[in-house]
Amino acid sequence: MSVPQQAFLRDAMRRMNMTRDAFANRIGVSRRALDTWLLPDGSQESRAMPEIVERFVSEIAGRPERDVNYTQSVDTTHTGSLASQLSREGKPQLLSVDQFSRDAVEALFRVADIMQPIAQRKKISRVLEGAVLGNLFFEASTRTRVSFGSAFCRLGGSVCDTTGFTFSSMAKGESIYDTSRVMSGYVDALVVRHPEQGAVAEFARATNLPVINGGDGPGEHPSQALLDLYTIQREFSRLGKIVDGAHIALVGDLKYGRTVHSLTKLLALYRGIKFTLISPRALEMPAYIVEQISRNGHVIEQTHELAAGLRGADVVYATRIQKERFTDESFEGYTPDFQINQALVESVCKRDTLIMHPLPRDSRPGANDLSTDLNHDPRLAIFRQTDNGIPIRMAIFAVLLGVENQVQHSMRDAAWRPPAYLGPDDAPFHGVD
Ligand code: ASP
Numbered sequence: 001m002s003v004p005q006q007a008f009l010r011d012a013m014r015r016m017n018m019t020r021d022a023f024a025n026r027i028g029v030s031r032r033a034l035d036t037w038l039l040p041d042g043s044q045e046s047r048a049m050p051e052i053v054e055r056f057v058s059e060i061a062g063r064p065e066r067d068v069n070y071t072q073s074v075d076t077t078h079t080g081s082l083a084s085q086l087s088r089e090g091k092p093q094l095l096s097v098d099q100f101s102r103d104a105v106e107a108l109f110r111v112a113d114i115m116q117p118i119a120q121r122k123k124i125s126r127v128l129e130g131a132v133l134g135n136l137f138f139e140a141s142t143r144t145r146v147s148f149g150s151a152f153c154r155l156g157g158s159v160c161d162t163t164g165f166t167f168s169s170m171a172k173g174e175s176i177y178d179t180s181r182v183m184s185g186y187v188d189a190l191v192v193r194h195p196e197q198g199a200v201a202e203f204a205r206a207t208n209l210p211v212i213n214g215g216d217g218p219g220e221h222p223s224q225a226l227l228d229l230y231t232i233q234r235e236f237s238r239l240g241k242i243v244d245g246a247h248i249a250l251v252g253d254l255k256y257g258r259t260v261h262s263l264t265k266l267l268a269l270y271r272g273i274k275f276t277l278i279s280p281r282a283l284e285m286p287a288y289i290v291e292q293i294s295r296n297g298h299v300i301e302q303t304h305e306l307a308a309g310l311r312g313a314d315v316v317y318a319t320r321i322q323k324e325r326f327t328d329e330s331f332e333g334y335t336p337d338f339q340i341n342q343a344l345v346e347s348v349c350k351r352d353t354l355i356m357h358p359l360p361r362d363s364r365p366g367a368n369d370l371s372t373d374l375n376h377d378p379r380l381a382i383f384r385q386t387d388n389g390i391p392i393r394m395a396i397f398a399v400l401l402g403v404e405n406q407v408q409h410s411m412r413d414a415a416w417r418p419p420a421y422l423g424p425d426d427a428p429f430h431g432v433d
């Protein structure tokens with residue numbers, strides 16, 4: 001079975017680091033033709049790429065053709081090294097984005113592209129049939145817990161959950177070491193979220209199973225950063241941009257926001273990024289992260305001026321104030337004027353600026369989080385982000401459990417049909433482009 005042409009073409013563009021326009025130009029076809037080849041199979045306007053184009057793309061991108069060997073050669077040349085990067089002390093674990101090189105990120109994205117037909121519910125797979133995931137969440141979560149669980153189930157596995165300390169025997173004083181070792185006898189992989197930085201690494205030391213950090217206090221949230229970057233790359237592909245040279249404005253609680261810690265480090269693997277870090281004084285990005293990303297010719301600007309900081313940004317990444325982590329900081333300096341809303345976006349952002357947020361956003365009256373008045377604005381990419389959590393998390397499981405070679409061959413048609421658009425306000429290109 002050959003790899004889908006969409007995954008094949010996205011891989012080629014990523015390898016050549018080209019926008020869609022530049023790539024269409026390079027292969028001598030119109031942008032319109034390329035766009036129709038990138039549409040998901042089954043959509044009305046999708047077209048098959050001619051064989052001669054496929055051969056030419058293989059040649060210039062240094063890739064094998066889309067036959068059976070494609071997936072295998074992706075795996076041996078790239079996913080092989082990816083599997084080793086996704087291991088710590090010889091164990092398959094994803095604890096920090098520091099484990100990634102740019103090549104490894106892009107190899108993971110190739111696996112995620114292959115997962116897309118499953119994420120879009122056109123195909124099903126049972127490669128993880130019989131495997132059980134343990135989801136240990138000691139902090140509130142909707143997305144991370146459910147999407148990791150859903151990703152595991154969509155690959156044929158099943159999930160056991162425990163949520164909060166109250167319903168875990170840690171409430172009776174059980175240690176992380178004992179909990180982790182006990183769970184290892186019950187499940188085949190663990191996703192852990194914990195309020196203390198470093199606690200997930202402690203779980204990982206007490207087991208030889210794959211462990212994924214689902215958020216460790218103010219530390220990191222690596223799978224969120226991977227799905228954020230995957231979203232940026234896919235959106236940029238539609239908008240004719242590449243990640244190198246992009247202007248990314250990160251807004252809000254940069255001190256305790258673990259998603260921005262992971263995302264800035266991941267983006268720093270690219271070239272010439274302009275980071276604008278916009279926060280109240282009390283919630284600035286930790287110095288160790290600023291220091292870590294101050295390489296590779298990146299420009300880093302730190303400001304407390306929201307409107308001025310957003311000007312010219314390709315991506316505005318807003319975050320929620322992590323009140324649950326506050327010790328002695330006050331909210332001083334963080335007024336509703338700091339909110340990102342339609343009026344501000346209209347006055348300072350570009351027509352193609354992406355508005356992102358890891359979610360949840362606080363939508364209660366008086367909260368100064370990302371405003372709901374942007375819900376109809378197609379620049380708002382928050383639900384495209386959450387949807388992308390599924391292929392990314394499936395790819396992480398596939399690599400950590402060593403089944404990434406088998407996914408393509410395992411796919412069968414799904415028997416049911418989801419709605420064409422999942423949400424009432426989804427942009428016309430949501431899930432299609
Ligand atoms: N859900 C994200 C996290 O757990 C962001 C947030 O909660 O504000 O880090």
Ligand code: CP
Pocket residue numbers: 140141142143144145215224358359360
């Ligand atoms: N983005 C995120 O981690 O969401 P949850 O806290 O709901 O898992």
